[in-house]
Amino acid sequence: MKYELVIGLETHVELSTDSKLFCSCGGHSSPKEPNDCVCPACCGMPGMLPVTNRHAIELAVKAGFMLNCKINQYTTFDKKSYYYPDLPNAYQTTQWFNPICVEGSVDIGDRKIGIKQIHLEEDAGKLVHDEATNTSFVDYNRTSVPLIEIVSKPDFRSSEEVITYLKRLKSALQFAGISECEEGAMRCDVNISVRPEGSTEYGVRSEIKNMSSLSEIKDAIEFEKVRHVDALERHTEILVQETRRWDDVKRRTFPMRNKETAADYRYFPDPNVMPIVIDDAWLEEIRKSMPATADEKATYYEEMGIAPKEAAVLASDRKLCEVFDAVVAKGCSAKTVASWILTECMGIMKRLEIASLDICPDKLARIIELVEKSEITRASGKKVLSAVFEKDVDVDAFCEENGLNSKVDESFILETVRKVIAENEKVVADYKGGKVKALQALFGSVMRELKGTGDPAVIRSLLETEVNK
Amino acid sequence: MKYYINEICSSGNIAVDDNLLVKDVPATAGSKMLESFIPLFSAEVVERLEKAGYGISGKTNVSEFGLGLVGETSYFADAEDKKLLGAAAELVKDGKVKAALNVDLNGAPRRASALSGVNFLKPTYGTVSRYGVIACACSGEQVGVTAKDAESVKEILTAIAGHDSKDGTSLPAEKYEYTLGEDVSSMKLCVITELYDKASDEVKAKLDAYIAKLTAKGAKVEKVSLDVVFAAQTAWQILMSAETCNNLSRFDGVKYGYRTPEYKNIDELYVKSRTEAFSFLTKATIIYGSDALSKDKYNNCYDKSMRIRRVVLTKVKELLASYDAIITPVCSKAEYEAYNTEDAFMKVFEESLFTAVPSITGLPAMVSGGVQLIADSFKESTLLSIAHTAEKEEA
Numbered sequence: 072m073k074y075e076l077v078i079g080l081e082t083h084v085e086l087s088t089d090s091k092l093f094c095s096c097g098g099h100s101s102p103k104e105p106n107d108c109v110c111p112a113c114c115g116m117p118g119m120l121p122v123t124n125r126h127a128i129e130l131a132v133k134a135g136f137m138l139n140c141k142i143n144q145y146t147t148f149d150k151k152s153y154y155y156p157d158l159p160n161a162y163q164t165t166q167w168f169n170p171i172c173v174e175g176s177v178d179i180g181d182r183k184i185g186i187k188q189i190h191l192e193e194d195a196g197k198l199v200h201d202e203a204t205n206t207s208f209v210d211y212n213r214t215s216v217p218l219i220e221i222v223s224k225p226d227f228r229s230s231e232e233v234i235t236y237l238k239r240l241k242s243a244l245q246f247a248g249i250s251e252c253e254e255g256a257m258r259c260d261v262n263i264s265v266r267p268e269g270s271t272e273y274g275v276r277s278e279i280k281n282m283s284s285l286s287e288i289k290d291a292i293e294f295e296k297v298r299h300v301d302a303l304e305r306h307t308e309i310l311v312q313e314t315r316r317w318d319d320v321k322r323r324t325f326p327m328r329n330k331e332t333a334a335d336y337r338y339f340p341d342p343n344v345m346p347i348v349i350d351d352a353w354l355e356e357i358r359k360s361m362p363a364t365a366d367e368k369a370t371y372y373e374e375m376g377i378a379p380k381e382a383a384v385l386a387s388d389r390k391l392c393e394v395f396d397a398v399v400a401k402g403c404s405a406k407t408v409a410s411w412i413l414t415e416c417m418g419i420m421k422r423l424e425i426a427s428l429d430i431c432p433d434k435l436a437r438i439i440e441l442v443e444k445s446e447i448t449r450a451s452g453k454k455v456l457s458a459v460f461e462k463d464v465d466v467d468a469f470c471e472e473n474g475l476n477s478k479v480d481e482s483f484i485l486e487t488v489r490k491v492i493a494e495n496e497k498v499v500a501d502y503k504g505g506k507v508k509a510l511q512a513l514f515g516s517v518m519r520e521l522k523g524t525g526d527p528a529v530i531r532s533l534l535e536t537e538v539n540k
Numbered sequence: 541m542k543y544y545i546n547e548i549c550s551s552g553n554i555a556v557d558d559n560l561l562v563k564d565v566p567a568t569a570g571s572k573m574l575e576s577f578i579p580l581f582s583a584e585v586v587e588r589l590e591k592a593g594y595g596i597s598g599k600t601n602v603s604e605f606g607l608g609l610v611g612e613t614s615y616f617a618d619a620e621d622k623k624l625l626g627a628a629a630e631l632v633k634d635g636k637v638k639a640a641l642n643v644d645l646n647g648a649p650r651r652a653s654a655l656s657g658v659n660f661l662k663p664t665y666g667t668v669s670r671y672g673v674i675a676c677a678c679s680g681e682q683v684g685v686t687a688k689d690a691e692s693v694k695e696i697l698t699a700i701a702g703h704d705s706k707d708g709t710s711l712p713a714e715k716y717e718y719t720l721g722e723d724v725s726s727m728k729l730c731v732i733t734e735l736y737d738k739a740s741d742e743v744k745a746k747l748d749a750y751i752a753k754l755t756a757k758g759a760k761v762e763k764v765s766l767d768v769v770f771a772a773q774t775a776w777q778i779l780m781s782a783e784t785c786n787n788l789s790r791f792d793g794v795k796y797g798y799r800t801p802e803y804k805n806i807d808e809l810y811v812k813s814r815t816e817a818f819s820f821l822t823k824a825t826i827i828y829g830s831d832a833l834s835k836d837k838y839n840n841c842y843d844k845s846m847r848i849r850r851v852v853l854t855k856v857k858e859l860l861a862s863y864d865a866i867i868t869p870v871c872s873k874a875e876y877e878a879y880n881t882e883d884a885f886m887k888v889f890e891e892s893l894f895t896a897v898p899s900i901t902g903l904p905a906m907v908s909g910g911v912q913l914i915a916d917s918f919k920e921s922t923l924l925s926i927a928h929t930a931e932k933e934e935a
Contacts, residue, residue: 115790117674120706337830342709
């Protein structure tokens with residue numbers, strides 16, 4: 072019998088806010104020393120009351136727009152109770168009854184993955200275990216950092232689809248400035264079951280908790296698929312609905328202790344957080360602040376005359392877009408800028424092993440301007456660009472110091488041309504004997520003598536005149 | 541009896557319940573759990589009084605987390621007390637302080653002021669900041685003022701009321717103006733028969749005498765039926781217990797407060813710390829509330845109670861459209877005797893029949909001359925004026 076995978080994802084993403092969800096402690100860019108970023112509210116002291124972070128609400132709405140959701144303009148917060156030392160209030164404030172976004176979708180090539188809901192919630196702290204002293208320590212820096220949980224419908228049919236979806240999600244969220252999606256800032260719970268192909272019933276489901284690496288997610292899904300199919304085909308085990316974790320060393324999943332999972336969370340509306348009403352004006356304000364999506368950007372770039380392939384590469388990366396847009400805004404031609412970014416910048420980045428384009432757009436614009444006006448050669452332009460990447464040099468000063476200016480005195484070029492002709496009697500003879508290519512060798516020698524400075528057109532015309540004298 | 545759990549300054553003129561935070565002074569909320577807990581900041585109401593020039597005399601004894609009748613379930617209470625009285629109300633009665641701030645989450649300060657014969661006003665929900673209240677029942681609890689006369693209640697309430705950005709449920713008005721000068725002679729008041737009938741003869745006589753003073757001034761008083769009072773009592777018990785269960789779960793022995801000396805693992809740390817530090821009534825309330833919130837019972841208990849809350853509010857508002865205020869008893873008896881610990885939960889539940897309507901609706905309520913007056917939202921001036929008029933009659 073052929074089997075079909077059925078997968079649904081719950082993806083937790085940290086929001087790029089300056090403060091926590093319900094207090095004014097620093098949020099996203101929290102300090103690295105344990106418990107540096109806490110206040111009586113987020114470490115669970117009595118007497119404190121939550122004050123909702125407006126920016127977090129806006130980012131969650133933006134996520135809803137990105138994933139084609141319906142925005143609930145009346146949304147509420149609820150308390151989820153459980154005891155764990157990393158949860159100082161012994162409850163997490165989340166959205167159980169009225170989540171902020173519902174009914175969305177994400178395109179993954181030829182298929183659409185349904186989004187059941189997006190809800191806001193606060194993160195928990197972190198436990199640090201010291202084996203040496205057999206002691207556990209708790210760090211509350213992360214408690215109450217705002218997260219969104221994106222709950223998909225069980226629409227995935229393969230691990231590849233899951234990976235494509237997660238990549239799409241990441242680029243969409245980064246693009247709209249909703250989340251930095253840094254290492255570990257995007258975590259998934261994978262709900263997985265298997266059923267005979269064509270069946271509409273769901274099989275017994277296992278949930279793999281807290282995954283962040285794409286390759287591990289893929290491996291865990293493949294492992295579970297085999298385990299489920301084996302159980303159904305060869306009765307290797309009786310499947311039960313359970314929570315499992317991936318062990319990256321043993322390369323397999325293990326059931327989690329029942330105690331960690333079997334809980335009644337006693338959800339109820341948080342009386343201290345007033346329902347959030349997002350009126351039409353506020354919703355419109357948020358909509359207006361949305362950047363174009365990657366697809367919209369790519370289309371827009373194509374309309375500017377950029378080849379579809381190049382437009383897609385530019386549009387896929389927020390940093391590339393930012394630099395491109397800024398340089399074009401300075402008056403450079405779109406095609407030229409695209410070529411500089413995709414060929415020169417990315418070449419240098421590859422050589423220097425730089426992951427993201429971090430360059431001052433003004434400097435790139437200046438280099439392009441100098442080359443376009445033939446004040447420096449393209450080769451010199453590359454040299455400056457490289458120096459900008461490596462040492463963030465000043466463009467004009469660098470050209471000056473290194474004599475890259477092409478407006479070299481014409482008499483100096485003439486002198487150099489004459490010198491080269493005098494030193495290469497054989498090549499000159501070849502040229503005069505009909506070997507046209509020999510002129511190119513002479514041209515190269517002059518360029519070398521001039522170290523890449525000097526206007527190539529001027530050099531060529533002087534060379535032709537002199538050699539034919 | 542035990543008046544203060546911690547005294548601050550003998551020249552202070554305002555006493556503060558121990559479930560309100562005063563910076564750097566232990567805040568126990570009457571619990572062994574918080575015996576050593578020292579808050580890092582003061583409650584907003586305390587800050588406002590200090591800024592206005594008042595001094596805090598000390599932290600008055602309260603029932604553990606304010607859940608008892610008047611103060612009897614406090615870890616620090618005097619076990620020899622045969623007659624139950626509220627510490628803050630007694631201090632006010634004896635003239636030791638000008639006024640006291642109390643947290644009213646299930647009627648305790650209202651009962652205490654009735655027993656001691658002083659005034660207490662629980663203002664409209666959202667008009668006084670709850671920032672710095674050791675919370676139990678967030679959806680209904682309010683900070684109120686105990687004082688000997690209506691004039692002093694008005695003075696202190698004016699100083700503490702108004703918007704606080706640190707409390708998300710705080711209403712937007714920056715200040716509230718209160719008056720004692722509303723004309724009682726033209727007022728129409730009503731007595732709720734269901735509550736009147738449940739009171740002892742002594743309490744009934746007190747209430748009749750109070751009404752006589754008002755009718756002598758020209759006010760009209762009628763008897764009406766309001767049968768939602770029983771639903772209000774049960775629904776508030778459920779909401780109050782559930783929220784208390786949730787709010788007290790942070791006291792787990794991990795971060796601050798009492799921690800059991802011997803434990804093998806984290807679960808034992810939780811269970812033993814909480815078992816050893818909480819009183820019977822607190823545990824009973826937690827268990828009752830936890831049950832009401834459980835998956836299977838949520839819809840029939842907690843959710844239904846929230847719907848009952850809306851019905852009660854509608855019914856009472858309907859009544860208050862025809863009457864300026866409602867008069868009810870606030871305690872079933874004129875005096876409270878000490879009782880067996882195991883009876884605490886039922887005792888408090890029974891007595892809460894009289895106090896539940898203002899608790900669950902957030903409407904303002906005032907105790908004056910041993911009776912309870914209830915008015916519509918923001919009508920504190922009506923309550924103060926009636927109390928003021930009755931006081932003048934007495935003198």
